[in-house]
Amino acid sequence: MISAAPDPSSLAAARKLARPGPWSETGSNDSLVWGKCQGSGKTPYQVSVDVAAPAYRCSCPSRKFPCKHALALLLMWAREEMADGGAETAAFAAEWASQRADRALTKERRQSEQPADPAAQAKRLADRLSVMDAGIADFARWLTDLVRTGLAAAHNQPYSWWDGVAGRLVDAQLPGLAEQVRSMGSDVHARADWADHLLFRTGRWWAISKAWGKREELTTEELADLRVTLGWPTPSADVQGTEALPGPWLVLGAHRGDDGRLQQQRTWLRGPDGTVVVVLDFAAQGEALATPQLAGAVLDVALARYPGTAPRRAMFIRSITPRGLADNLGEGCSIAAVLETEAAAVALSPWRERHPALFAGVRVCPGTPGSLQDGAGHSLPLLDAPLDSLLALTGGHPVDVFGELEDGRVRPLSVVVNGTVLTP
Template sequence: MCFMGRWSEDRVAGAAPDAASLAAARKLARPGPWSETGSNDVLVWGKCQGSGKTPYQVSVDLAAPAYRCSCPSRKFPCKHALALLLLWSRGEAADAGTEAADFAREWAEQRAGRATVRERRQSEQPADPAAQAKRLADRLALMDAGIADFSRWLADLVRTGMASARSQPYSWWDGVAARLVDAQLPGLAEQVRTMGSDIHARSDWTDHLLHRAGRWWALTKAWRIRDHLTPDELADLRVAVGWSVPASEVEGVEALPGPWLVLGDHRSDDGRLQQQRTWLRGPDGTVVVLLDFAARSEPLATPQLAGALLEATVARYPGSAPRRALFTGGVGTAGTARTLGGGSSIRQALDAESAAVASSPWRERHPVLLAGVRLSTGGSGWLRDEAGDALPLVDAPLDSLLALTGGHPVDIFGELEEGRLRPLSAVIGNAVVTP
């Protein structure tokens, strides 16, 4: 099929993932922020000045259609791509005739040759090492500058006081986050964005922001001494700032055999992004976590059932235990476990959390398996172990837990987060169940 004519505005509207994106795009669809726009038979491209220093590079492949933008939005296509298409459809920008911008042409070529590239990747050596080293140096320079900028912002924050930060609009936080994204620090950016809403949503916002600012501060200091960190410490730091390790670098490293027991899984949706965490335990007791992400409108990977034994091999990302992991091949089912094994007391679980904080201060969630705990429904719920120690619950479906446990002591697996437990599975009557 070869439909390369100019799109109507309706067709552009039809490509929008939701009404909000289209509304945002209409606001952007004026020549002001745009530069270096152009189009040919198959491509429309342009640069859009956003809130950051570098303009976003936007390319649209009309044939597929496919969209690419250097902005951090998880909307697909994003408002920039939509705005560019709107301008082009109205004939207000991106007129044909110019030579395609480098970024757009590169992208189109990449797309066209992806299949062959993928095949080639298996056999060929990685690209030019000198160019790679240059890219890494560029990225580190950008990140260094971003961290320095963030440190100054933290100092400003405590100089003017957190009370005045609370009176700032959300856009203030979003602006800080956008600068962090531009500096290739998306993990930090996400934390700052979350703080922008937490500061109004949480009653303990003073302590929350104080401690978080302290943690961010420690992180900027750790970044500066990253050459002196152990590989695991450095890997944890990379996760915290959002410098991800490509899956392709992990896949070949190891292949830990199963069966892997699914301890529990959790899905969350923060409005921008859906996330699924699946906790697995290997035959030797190694605990790993699988992370799946999907844009809001896209389906997540099928959840694994708690208690299932998976016949699969797993490779772990670098970092301290429990490490993130991925499946290195197909996943088969090897039956169902009747129990999750021996658990710990609440005191032991908190001690383990303390030890984990000491070795990996950026980690916020710790998997725990509690033995023989009973449910109390006061407030948002509590678990109490045989010794009388108690732990508050978070995100717990209390009625469901009550119905399943009948108030009897059971083993519960969950995530320990800020001193509260998010229950993900329970062992009841010789079966692992999800509340």
């Protein structure tokens, strides 16, 4: 509930409002919470929250979303402090809920009715492919120019130069590639090892452009991975019906990030047969991300996987029922073994940059940036880790750690201390 707040000040305002005084006609049922809040205006604000979705609605003019009234209502609901206004759903809340249901229904209908014209669809696909082909050819030319004039010359280019290249890639419907080029514009100035980083990355881009040219020869999985790297997503509607992998799914760890324009939430899960998948959620700045799942929670839910090599992206296809908390994350491995697994994964899918890793019996060591060390005397540097918190929780004792391996460093997402899975 607290993480739903757009900023700390909204939360503070909500805490002040979360008392019965200004509220009337409050009530709740399985999915809805509603109430009227007397604000500064004459008529009270009508507030409704769908706790299942989550979705919020309030008649107040605040531009914060969700606004303080919705947050306060949730606070009171969570504390079970609501003066129950009867089991009958308030008219305005019921109206909003039915509007939402209608909208969802029309959207679904529109989607399911649409693929009526296969010819038009094929034409759209051909158009897109030719735009992408041209974009890739242009990009390959840029790469050859880059190495002819030398990377040192590129190092002296202003950020706008990289941004221009990224812009052309976006126009060619290659947003994934564009994002890589754009971040290289800052990496070449920020990183000490920029020369190697740029050289290897140039090689990878070259390989991507070559692979796109030979896409007919790729397997379905390889092509799917390549599509993700280029930024051509598989629509979730195409995934929805394909499969329903039953649970229970164990939440290994989750990460919330923010690149300044988009918020991303990654949730790593492991199924009963050991399959590891990642659920991705996105939200624009200022919007609410999907409810985060607690590391160590066991979820009763079915999943459908996107195409690609393992570990695959997945989506929840039913509502989530938490079933309890696990007291460990399972069998981990040594640092050497984790790196071997990574090597195998790179051979299988050279475009993937982030690999899940479960370490067994590693100690968190202080330093800048700090590291993990295992019993064999091996160490691995940490990546944007809350070191103080990790040290406080583990006390320097060997623990199991789940994290994301990225560029030879590990971002720890959860640790197991004394039979409890904790998020540092």
